[in-house]
Amino acid sequence: MTDRRSSVAVIDLGSQPYIDHPAIRAIGRQSLLEWTIQRLMESSLLDAIAITGESYFSSAVLEMNLQSAKWFPSAASTPLTRCIEVAKSAQANWIVLVQNNCPFVDPILVDRLVAAAWATPTCDMISFVSPSRPGYSLQGLGLVAQVCRRRALRRLAGRIDANDDREVTKLIHSMPELFHARYLPLPAALDREGLRWALETEDDWEKAHMLLDANTESIDYRELADMAIHCDTNRLRVERKVR
Numbered sequence: 589m590t591d592r593r594s595s596v597a598v599i600d601l602g603s604q605p606y607i608d609h610p611a612i613r614a615i616g617r618q619s620l621l622e623w624t625i626q627r628l629m630e631s632s633l634l635d636a637i638a639i640t641g642e643s644y645f646s647s648a649v650l651e652m653n654l655q656s657a658k659w660f661p662s663a664a665s666t667p668l669t670r671c672i673e674v675a676k677s678a679q680a681n682w683i684v685l686v687q688n689n690c691p692f693v694d695p696i697l698v699d700r701l702v703a704a705a706w707a708t709p710t711c712d713m714i715s716f717v718s719p720s721r722p723g724y725s726l727q728g729l730g731l732v733a734q735v736c737r738r739r740a741l742r743r744l745a746g747r748i749d750a751n752d753d754r755e756v757t758k759l760i761h762s763m764p765e766l767f768h769a770r771y772l773p774l775p776a777a778l779d780r781e782g783l784r785w786a787l788e789t790e791d792d793w794e795k796a797h798m799l800l801d802a803n804t805e806s807i808d809y810r811e812l813a814d815m816a817i818h819c820d821t822n823r824l825r826v827e828r829k830v831r
Contacts, residue, residue, distance in 0.1 A: 594635050595702050596680035597628050600667050601641030610689040623691030625657045630695035633702040638674045666753045675738045690730035692785040701735045712740035712767040716774045730785030777810045
């Protein structure tokens with residue numbers, strides 16, 4: 589993989605204790621990590637999918653159905669260092685940063701970001717932004733990723749403390765003066781209150797079970813947004829009846 593357009597999606601399991609890690613937790617017939625990989629496999633512009641993290645995840649990860657994704661165990665103590673290691677091993681110039689708690693990451697939106705990165709090679713970072721809510725964090729949305737250049741990560745590594753263990757996305761956003769960023773408008777179907785697919789609470793997990801039980805693994809973000817609103821509406825109706 590030597591083309592200047594080469595891209596790799598990176599899912600970092602980090603150093604969180606294995607027993608508490610959301611990526612290992614099952615949703616129906618698969619783990620969260622397997623659902624995420626399955627969604628990313630539908631991307632037409634990714635050259636590779638990589639999973640990285642502490643080596644003690646190895647046995648659990650290698651027992652999963654990784655399809656063509658590759659496992660990169662790491663002794664590095666920070667997300668940035670692990671990400672740079674993967675980019676170097678994969679010989680990728682563009683890194684797609686994917687949260688490890690988002691089984692609904694959307695391949696259409698991933699491809700949109702990667703295509704924008706290819707079209708603007710002078711950019712260091714490409715991400716979505718909410719047109720209606722300036723400054724709104726998309727971390728909880730869980731359908732979109734963020735793309736950055738490998739050289740930008742190396743430049744970032746030279747500016748921060750070697751032990752800084754913040755997520756790569758947070759590091760990048762903490763130094764806007766360092767990077768040439770391009771922001772794409774979030775699709776209107778997603779630019780509304782109450783939509784979230786990052787699995788952080790038990791309610792999030794309950795919704796994920798409902799959606800995946802409905803055979804939604806291949807639907808796009810527009811259909812998923814409508815289904816999520818429907819799930820919440822039905823839940824509210826049930827809660828009102830109980831009261």
